Amino acid sequence: MALIAFQMLEEPGHINPTLKLARALSARGHRVVYLEPPDFAGYIAKQGFEHQPFFEEIYPEGFVQRFQAASRLERLRWRLGHQEGEMQALRGGSVARRLERLAPDLLFVDYLNNGVALVARKLGIPCVVLNTTFQPGRDGGIPPLYTPLLPARSPLGRLRVELAWRRLLGARRLGKRLVRPLNRVGLTLDPRPDWPEFMASLAAESGYPLDALEPEMTYPIPSLTAMPEWVLAPEALDFPRPPQEGRLHVESVDEERVEDAGFPWDRLDPTRRLVYCSLGTQAFRYRHGPRVLRAIVDAVAGNPAWQLVLATGAHPRAREIGDVPGSVVVVEHAPQLAVLRRARLMVNHGGLQSVKEALLLGVPMLCVPQAYDQPGNGARVTFHGIGRVLRPEDATSARARALLEELDGSPSVRDRVRQLSARFRETEQARPGLAETERRLGQRG
Known part of the structure; x- marks a missing residue:
C-alpha cells in the first residue's frame, strides 16, 4: 500500500x-x-x-x-x-x-x-x-x-x-x-x-x-x-x-469527524427551534466578533420560539458579549456537526467549511462575513439562495432578528437548501x- x-x-x-x-x-x-x-x-x-x-x-x-x-x-x-x-x-x-x-x-x-x-x-x-x-x-x-x-x-x-x-x-x-x-x-x-x-x-x-x-x-x-x-x-x-x-x-465533509465531548445536551429545549451560531476557529482574529455575537444573542432572545447555542471561539474579548438569558447555551467550542443535525438555522462567518457543513446537513444560514474569503463565500450563499448575508457593520439585533425570521419562515430557501444539499451529497458519496x-x-x- x-x-x-x-x-x-x-x-x-x-x-x-x-x-x-x-x-x-x-x-x-x-x-x-x-x-x-x-x-x-x-x-x-x-x-x-x-x-x-x-x-x-x-x-x-x-x-x-x-x-x-x-x-x-x-x-x-x-x-x-x-x-x-x-x-x-x-x-x-x-x-x-x-x-x-x-x-x-x-x-x-x-x-x-x-x-x-x-x-x-x-x-x-x-x-x-x-x-x-x-x-x-x-x-x-x-x-x-x-x-x-x-x-x-x-x-x-x-x-x-x-x-x-x-x-x-x-x-x-x-x-x-x-x-x-x-x-x-x-x-x-x-x-x-x-x-x-x-x-x-x-x-x-x-x-x-x-x-x-x-x-x-x-x-x-x-x-x-x-x-x-x-x-x-x-x-x-x-x-x-x-x-x-x-x-x-x-x-x-467528514461526517465521522471526532468532535469535542462534554457539550451540555441536557440544556437544549426540544420545544424550541434551535439556532446555532459560530464564527469559526479563527474568531479571535475578528474585531467585530463580540459585537456580532451580542447582536445574535439579543436577536434570538427576542423570539420565544427559538433557543441559541453560541460558540464564542477562543476570543480574548469574549467577555464583552455580557450576560445572556438562560435559554442561551454559551460554549467556547461546540461539536458542530452534531449541533447542526438538530439546528433549524445557523449563523456563521462565511467560512467555507461552516457553509458546506450547514448546507450538507440541510440548514439555512445567515452569514456575517468577517475577513479573507468570507465575503466571497457569502456572495455564493446569496447567489444560490441558501441563506442571507449581514455585514458585520450592520449587525444590530433588530436586523439580525428580521433576517433570521425571514429564513425561518421561508419555504423557498428551505427548498433551495434541500436541492443544493442533494447535489452536494452526490459529490460526497x-x-x-x-x-x-x-x-x-x-x-x-
Missing part, C-alpha cells in the same frame, strides 16, 4: 476538509501521515491519523494558544515573522530534508503552502494542490474572493468586477514599491511582496515552467497552473465558471478524490 502525506495550513479549517479523503484512503489500507506543527499532533491523533512535525522551528509547541491570546499588533508581527520563516525553511533545505526522509508516494499540499509543492517537485515526489477555498483567480469574470460581488452579468457588473480586480492588484503593486526596498536592506515590514519572485526562484530550481505561475490571484501567492488542483468544495456551490484542466472538486487518488497511485505503481 502507498504512503500518502497531507501538508495543510496550520489551522483546523484547512485540516478538517481533508479528513474525509484521508479516512477513505486509510480504510483502503494506505498509510496516511499529516505534516503539521506540533500543536496539531493531538487533534490529528484523535482523528485516527499519524502526525509528523513540520515547520516546528517556526510554529513551536504552544504557539496556537499564545497566538490566540496575543494582541492584534503582536499577531501581525508574529504572522509576518512566520511567513519569513517559511521562506527560509523552503530556501534553506529543511523542508526538502523532511520530505526526503518521509518519501511519500503522493503528497497533498495546501494551496496557501504551495512552495512546499515546488520543493516536492524538485525531489520527484508526485504532488496535488488542495484548495480549501474556491479557485481564487479571475477566470470567467469571477470577482475576487475578498469581495461580496456577484458574477458579472451586465456591462455595469463586468465593470465592477474589473475595477475590483484592478484595485486589488494595484494595491499589491503599490505595496511592492513601498515595502520591497525596505525588505532588501533587512528592515522587513512584510515578506508578502517578495513571494512572487521567491516562488519564481523555487520554480526555476524545481524545473517548474515559469509561465505556469499565475500571479493575478486573490491571494498574493501565485497559482501553480501546471499542477493538478483539487477544490475541497462542491462545484455546485461555486459561481458558474469555465472548466480548467487539472481542477477537480472533491469530497470534503461519489468520492471523486478517492477514485482519482487511487488512479494516480495505480499509474505510479
Whole structure:
C-alpha cells in the first residue's frame, strides 16, 4: 500500500476538509501521515491519523494558544515573522530534508503552502494542490474572493468586477514599491511582496515552467497552473465558471469527524427551534466578533420560539458579549456537526467549511462575513439562495432578528437548501478524490 502525506495550513479549517479523503484512503489500507506543527499532533491523533512535525522551528509547541491570546499588533508581527520563516525553511533545505526522509508516494499540499509543492517537485515526489477555498483567480469574470460581488452579468457588473480586480492588484503593486526596498536592506515590514519572485526562484530550481505561475490571484501567492488542483468544495456551490484542466472538486465533509465531548445536551429545549451560531476557529482574529455575537444573542432572545447555542471561539474579548438569558447555551467550542443535525438555522462567518457543513446537513444560514474569503463565500450563499448575508457593520439585533425570521419562515430557501444539499451529497458519496487518488497511485505503481 502507498504512503500518502497531507501538508495543510496550520489551522483546523484547512485540516478538517481533508479528513474525509484521508479516512477513505486509510480504510483502503494506505498509510496516511499529516505534516503539521506540533500543536496539531493531538487533534490529528484523535482523528485516527499519524502526525509528523513540520515547520516546528517556526510554529513551536504552544504557539496556537499564545497566538490566540496575543494582541492584534503582536499577531501581525508574529504572522509576518512566520511567513519569513517559511521562506527560509523552503530556501534553506529543511523542508526538502523532511520530505526526503518521509518519501511519500503522493503528497497533498495546501494551496496557501504551495512552495512546499515546488520543493516536492524538485525531489520527484508526485504532488496535488488542495484548495480549501474556491479557485481564487479571475477566470470567467469571477470577482475576487475578498469581495461580496456577484458574477458579472451586465456591462455595469463586468465593470465592477474589473475595477475590483484592478484595485486589488494595484494595491499589491503599490505595496511592492513601498515595502520591497525596505525588505532588501533587512528592515522587513512584510515578506508578502517578495513571494512572487521567491516562488519564481523555487520554480526555476524545481524545473517548474515559469509561465505556469499565475500571479493575478486573490491571494498574493501565485497559482501553480501546471499542477493538478483539487477544490475541497462542491462545484455546485461555486459561481458558474469555465472548466480548467487539472481542477477537480472533491469530497470534503467528514461526517465521522471526532468532535469535542462534554457539550451540555441536557440544556437544549426540544420545544424550541434551535439556532446555532459560530464564527469559526479563527474568531479571535475578528474585531467585530463580540459585537456580532451580542447582536445574535439579543436577536434570538427576542423570539420565544427559538433557543441559541453560541460558540464564542477562543476570543480574548469574549467577555464583552455580557450576560445572556438562560435559554442561551454559551460554549467556547461546540461539536458542530452534531449541533447542526438538530439546528433549524445557523449563523456563521462565511467560512467555507461552516457553509458546506450547514448546507450538507440541510440548514439555512445567515452569514456575517468577517475577513479573507468570507465575503466571497457569502456572495455564493446569496447567489444560490441558501441563506442571507449581514455585514458585520450592520449587525444590530433588530436586523439580525428580521433576517433570521425571514429564513425561518421561508419555504423557498428551505427548498433551495434541500436541492443544493442533494447535489452536494452526490459529490460526497461519489468520492471523486478517492477514485482519482487511487488512479494516480495505480499509474505510479
